[in-house]
Amino acid sequence: MSTFVQIRDAGVAADAGDGFDSPAKQKAASRSAYSYRPLLNLRRAKQFLGASKFKLFLGLFALSVVILVTSRLSSWMGWNPHHPSSVSSTSRAGYTVLINTWRQKSLLKQTVAHYASCRSADAMHVVWTESEQPSERLKTDLNKIVVLKSQKAHKSNFRFYINEDYESNSRFRPIKDLKADAIFSVDDDVIVPCSTLDFAFSVWQSAPLTMVGFVPRMHWLDKEQNNVAYYRYGGWWSVWWMGTYSMVLSKAAFFHRKYLDLYSHEMSPSIQGYVSRERTCEDIAMSLLVANATGAPPIWVKGKIYEIGASGISSLRAHSHRRNRCLNELISLYKPLPLVSTNVKAVSARNEWLW
Structure with a gap:
């Protein structure tokens, strides 16, 4: 078990000494850390709220998005369903x-x-x-x-x-x-x-x-x-x-x-x-x-x-x-x-x- 730890530490040390501070490696490392931030935030939110509350939160969020999109859809497409002025159409007195x-x-x-x-x-x-x-x-x-x-x-x-x-x-x-x-x-x-x-x-x-x-x-x-x-x-x-x-x-x-x-x-x-x-x-x-x-x-x-x-x-x-x-x-x-x-x-x- 101690040999494994020593080998892992040695590997890390080798990486550190082999140009780790080069611009290319720094950029790759920052990209990797940034890509995992959303998942990390979700995990933290899940741990904070609990599994059931987290599912409820996601459901409410999804519902809010759907309501927002449908409310804007009519204006985006020029469609206004059931507008009161429809009662003035020629088919209705x-x-x-x-x-x-x-x-x-x-x-x-x-x-x-x-x-x-x-x-x-x-x-x-x-x-x-x-x-x-x-x-x-x-x-x-x-x-x-x-x-x-x-x-x-x-x-x-x-x-x-x-x-x-x-x-x-x-x-x-x-x-x-x-x-x-x-x-x-x-x-x-x-x-x-x-x-x-x-x-x-x-x-x-x-x-x-x-x-x-x-x-x-x-x-x-x-x-x-x-x-x-x-x-x-x-x-x-x-x-x-x-x-x-x-x-x-x-x-x-x-x-x-x-x-x-x-x-x-x-x-x-x-x-x-x-x-x-x-x-x-x-x-x-x-x-x-x-x-x-x-x-x-x-x-x-x-x-x-x-x-x-x-x-x-x-x-x-x-x-x-x-x-x-x-x-x-x-x-x-x-x-x-x-x-x-x-x-x-x-x-x-x-x-x-x-x-």
């Missing part, structure tokens, strides 16, 4: 934007300009509910805006829909010669980005008989006396706290055009009378109508919307009391209660980091 306006001419121009730029907007109708008729100058200006802002060869069909009785039910009067089944009902002070609107439209296409919107509201049973239930109307903070909703407001929502006919011709005259007197309940009435027809909840779409201009009637102190009273009055005309609560929310996975 667009939607009609139904704008409710009241004494906000400057906001109306801004709103019309925005929705005219949305490619899937097939038509635009402004529901005019003021006693004073719109001027010819305003009509001309809005038509020019639609032509200027439209981004497709076929310009959006633009019309004023003037109601002589200028009351809340006028918002949901039937409209003749509509080509699209989808109605996007929106207030004149609400802006929804076109990409967000296209996503909501695709959600509605998957469930065209329900309401699909951006402004969720809820109801809950507060108390019951003498077999009479009293319900509370919950705004956004109630939805956020409870995690449920049962309505989406027509200030920014899709629904099928057939509900315009049902609202005007099939809904109880007593409901229409109450809405006409109160002037703030037509959105609740429409939610009840659709829920009663489908027996299903609406769908809330997650997405940013922007309210322009000054605060509306919802900022008034008496608004909450009026909404509670309106909800209970309208519910009393339905037996049983048609509203269905849900906690489902439609979210575009393209805009989320985690599923």
Whole structure:
């Protein structure tokens, strides 16, 4: 055993003395050491993490690489699968934007300009509910805006829909010669980005008989006396706290055009009378109508919307009391209660980091 050690040491000594410090040998030695560094690092990592943890680490690393490559592949190849704008293709119909306006001419121009730029907007109708008729100058200006802002060869069909009785039910009067089944009902002070609107439209296409919107509201049973239930109307903070909703407001929502006919011709005259007197309940009435027809909840779409201009009637102190009273009055005309609560929310996975 000692002889072997002496022979090995002698060999090393011989190598050391036989030109080991020459440039060629130094370069070869450095290459050899460098080539083994990755393997040495892997061995050290394996010893540090342990066999099972090391395999998990490698698996996660490989998965990260795959996700990165696939996410970049679409941009490298010019391919964008399932883009929201695909709903505007000729094989699929667009939607009609139904704008409710009241004494906000400057906001109306801004709103019309925005929705005219949305490619899937097939038509635009402004529901005019003021006693004073719109001027010819305003009509001309809005038509020019639609032509200027439209981004497709076929310009959006633009019309004023003037109601002589200028009351809340006028918002949901039937409209003749509509080509699209989808109605996007929106207030004149609400802006929804076109990409967000296209996503909501695709959600509605998957469930065209329900309401699909951006402004969720809820109801809950507060108390019951003498077999009479009293319900509370919950705004956004109630939805956020409870995690449920049962309505989406027509200030920014899709629904099928057939509900315009049902609202005007099939809904109880007593409901229409109450809405006409109160002037703030037509959105609740429409939610009840659709829920009663489908027996299903609406769908809330997650997405940013922007309210322009000054605060509306919802900022008034008496608004909450009026909404509670309106909800209970309208519910009393339905037996049983048609509203269905849900906690489902439609979210575009393209805009989320985690599923």
